[in-house]
Amino acid sequence: MFFLFITSGLFLGWSLGANDAANVFGTAVGSKMVSFRKAAFIASIFVIIGAVAQGGGTTETLGKLGSVDAIAGSFTVALSAALVIFFMNRYLIPVSTSQAIVGAIIGWNLFTRHSTDISTLTKIVSMWFAGPLLGALLSALLYLALRKLLLILKVHLIILDTYIKWGLIIVGAFGAFSLGANNIANVMGVFIGSAPNIIIDLGVFTLSGKQFLFFLGGLAIAIGIITYSKKLMDKVGNGIMALSAEAAIVAVLTQAIVLFVFSSTSLSVFLKSMGLPSIPLVPVSSSQVIVGAIIGIGLVTGVNEIKFKTIGSIVGGWILTPVMAGLLSFVSLFFVKNLFGLYIGSEAGVDETSIAVNEAIPDNAGYINLIWPGVSLMAVIVLAAVIVYLYKQQKRVLAAERELLEKEKEYNNGQKALTEAEIKAIHIENDFLQNKLEFKRKELVDYALSIVEQKEFLEKIFDELRSVREEKKPEKKDEKLRKLEVDIRQRMSFTDKVDDFNIQVEKMNKDFSARLSTQFPSLSANEKRLAILLRLDISSKEMATLLNISEKSVEISRYRLRKKLGIEKGVNLKQFINKI
Amino acid sequence: MALFKNAKKVIDDIEEFFNTVDKGVLVFKEGVNNYLHGNQEAFNNNIAMMARLEADADSLRREIESKLYTHSLMPQLRGDILRLLEEMDDIIDMAKKSLFQFDVEVPNIPAELNQDLILLTDMCVSSVSSVIPAARAYFRTPDTVKDQIHRVYFYEKEADKLAEVIKRRTFRQMPNLKLSEKFHVRYFTLHIETVSDSAEKVADLLSIMAIKRTI
Known part of the structure; x- marks a missing residue:
């Protein structure tokens, strides 16, 4: 209550x-x-x-x-x-x-x-009245002293x-x-x-x-x-x-001193013991003392910030x-x-004893020993503070660890992605090298076969030339020579080689060829071959030889390929093919 | 004492800044003299030194600014202080600009004006040299600022008068000079004069700041 x-x-x-x-x-x-x-x-x-x-x-x-x-x-x-x-x-x-x-x-x-x-x-x-007045006086003196000191x-x-x-x-x-x-x-x-x-x-x-x-x-x-x-x-x-900082400090100090003077019992007693009039211990308004102090400072500096209206409202x-x-x-x-x-x-005049019954105050003051409760409370507070501190610390450590873990995870993911990419790259490279190896092997075999074939062919020519030289009849001689000419002309045709070349190229670009077939199923075998040759950056002239057609026909084939691939005007065919 | 460590560092920076401005205007004076007397090599040295001093002043000003804010020093007065430093930085900027104009435009100045222009430069530099102690006084003895800045106003007025004399002589007593050359001389007189105008601005600012500190 x-x-x-x-x-x-x-x-x-x-x-x-x-x-x-x-x-x-x-x-x-x-x-x-x-x-x-x-x-x-x-x-x-x-x-x-x-x-x-x-x-x-x-x-x-x-x-x-x-x-x-x-x-x-x-x-x-x-x-x-x-x-x-x-x-x-x-x-x-x-x-x-x-x-x-x-x-x-x-x-x-x-x-x-x-x-x-x-x-x-x-x-x-x-x-x-005295509070603000004293405030004004004291602040003026303090301010002057402070200025002098500075x-x-x-x-x-x-x-x-x-x-x-x-x-x-x-x-x-x-x-x-x-x-x-x-x-x-x-x-x-x-x-x-x-x-x-x-x-x-x-x-x-x-x-x-x-x-x-x-x-x-x-x-x-x-x-x-x-x-x-x-x-x-x-x-x-x-x-x-x-105010300026110096004035502010003086104003606050003045207020503190005035309020202290009007509340200090020991100062009052001390003054009394010195034979001086004691200071009445009265509650004064801190706001009003501050206003007084500011007026005091204003009087010293010649600048009065306080308006008379403020003083009027205070009074x-x-x-x-x-x-x-x-x-x-x-x-x-x-x-x-x-x-x-x-x-x-x-109430004045009412029997005071009757009040005493209601508001009886015991003679012996109740003694509350708060040492142990106080110590316990302090201990609890300290303990709670320690727990809170440790908890916060732990939380911070955990948060830091979590952050570290997250970062590690992120790093690992990155590493994994990198490794996967590397593996993929290695696979691609391996495939490429495998193809290259296959191609080289084939090339070597071809070369070997070609040496053998050429030797056989030359031996055949050599034999035929010898038989021509040994032939006595002019008609037969002519016939043999014509046959030799046909053989040599046939030899000069590259059809086999070109076919071989085409097979090799298709083999090497089988991924690209597969992609082409998936994306553009309507392409014919010749058109696919043309696309591959374009990807290899082979000129139209070279293409004409390889495909055994005229240069003009290559141009027409290119045009058709563009149409089938659905390439718009202004887009480079080679660049388009390279992007597939 | 650790309590005053930051404050002391800022004080050192401010002192260094004032010294840099002071040196800057002295180099300016030397530069103008060397140009007028045709000492090209010495003038080039002055230009290089001026550029360095101006850059130093700029970086010092920035450092003081950031320190005043980061260490939350002088919350009430730092606005004024920063303005003061900026205005002072303007002086060295003006001096550098003027000196560089000599280097870029290479004005043809008649020898008979040399003495007057040297005197004009002297007046301008004196006005700056007088404003620096006043700025220093603001920090320790604000009540003496007023006693110091009257010299700035005096030198600035003298510089004004002298500049006018130079301009009059150029336009009225030098018929052999081409009009374009006359204009050039006028502009360079103006360039030199702006240094003392900047010093006057600082003096105006300081007088208000000092009043604010004493009330």
Whole structure:
């Protein structure tokens, strides 16, 4: 139930984180000097540290203004403040969480007929003025000092840029710490009366119930920063705070110092011990301090970026916000009390003992030892982190291995394809060589046969010539000579040779011949032979001899072949045949 | 320190770039002198050196640009810085172009104009030599930039006046010169003058940049 009621406070914290983190890291992120992720991480950590370590001072002051002592009342007060901020932001009126919460508390005071501590109220309201004023003064002084320092040091612009980058991170962390310390009162202050009376032992340090509340509030602010502040940070970097980097760092530092001063209990105590007036610990608006700081820098440089309209809307917000929050708080409390019948806090004049029955707080604070759970949690977190890391690493290794495997597979496929192609090529070459060998063998045999045949023929001629010479009768001599002439003429005919040649050629081009027959089945044997001769790049004249026809007939045959192959005009016949 | 390693490298590159521009204009001055005095061999050397320096300046500028972006240095001011470097690169480009024009067009310049043209070149080179310390000051002491750039404006104005005198003399007091030759002289006076105009542009840019840094 307790956690349900503090949701309004957490919502308030979330909106604070979403809006005010831009004051701390806006310039750094907007100018792209620091990445949003880094800024959000640093701001979140330091806001929580600030809230837990130093959130007590300002909370005490708010408590003095009105100690809301029932959780339903706290819920209503925080919700009223949150709603007013939400609506004011919607209409782009810059408001401060502290002004809303103060108005809402006064609303509670009025409803429960508690008197409002005027001196505390005066102290708080005067700080609303003092915050920006102090901001202006401090930023002017800091800016002058920084400029003087830079003049003396003569740092190179690019080195200065590195300094500024780190300066923005450090100052931003300090700003986040101060924001957490000063503004946590706005978020969780009203719940302090209902804080669980416990002590949480974390081994290294202990957290009281209040600090636990602050921790939750800080966590809400951090979530606000992480989830919703990026847009505003980008806007701030290029909008209101489009200042030089030096001015930006001074503005953020001023805001951090002012918020720190107004929330540091130890500083207040120290000043008191020195006999100086103590600083009131009051939650101040970081946005308004930043505006003050920019005005201060503007006064020094002579360039004032802040318009009077902005100042007017801030002052207007100082009046409008508390009044609206007070009214809303008053009305809401009425409904919560009468409609839901919830206890919203002790009323002035009512017997306090009766409340004690309802909201009895045990004398002994509950002690929660979180050392072992904490250690276990840490161990679990570390273990989980290690597992996640190992899992990711393993996944990465597996992915790498898979990728390697894929590549290997690809390589193997490539190799296989290459090998197959090589084998095919070797086969083709083998076939070719086989044909060549066959051809050569045949050629050798032919040559041998031809030598034998020629020898026989010459011997025959020799014998016949001898018989002619020995012949006495002239008629017989003539006849024998005529026969010899016929034999020689016959010998001169190449028909056999040509046939042989044709057989050889067809044998050597049998693949091509097969392709021709498949693609063009209508081709005659002579046309196929012509195509083969064309493929061998043999001229028409040579073809005429080989085919034993005239050159003119070769041309006609070529023409017919073109027709049968379906070759269009302009396409070269030889090229076409070579492509088959 | 590792933190400043990248920054220091960029600073060195910027210094080197300024030195290259400075050397470039000195070579330009020497080149014009050698041309006017007819020292052809020395002039050829100047041309070769000028080409090398201009190429160096270009590559340095590109390197600085890429470093400023890759190391995300100066996100707010790098636009200005890059413009400054580009404008300065323009100076050496102009000087190279002018010197190469002498080599290509071989203008016939009457000897009586030699002295004036040498003086004009001197003025232009002085304006550039004055803008370089101002550019250096922008990085360390932006408040002193203003004190340095007034010299640039002075030399630029002097160069303007001198250029006008040369043009007047060419067109009014040299009847023996052909009109085409007069035009040629006028163009070369203009070429030399553009160097000081580029320096003036850099000075204008620097004065605004310095104001931006001081507010």
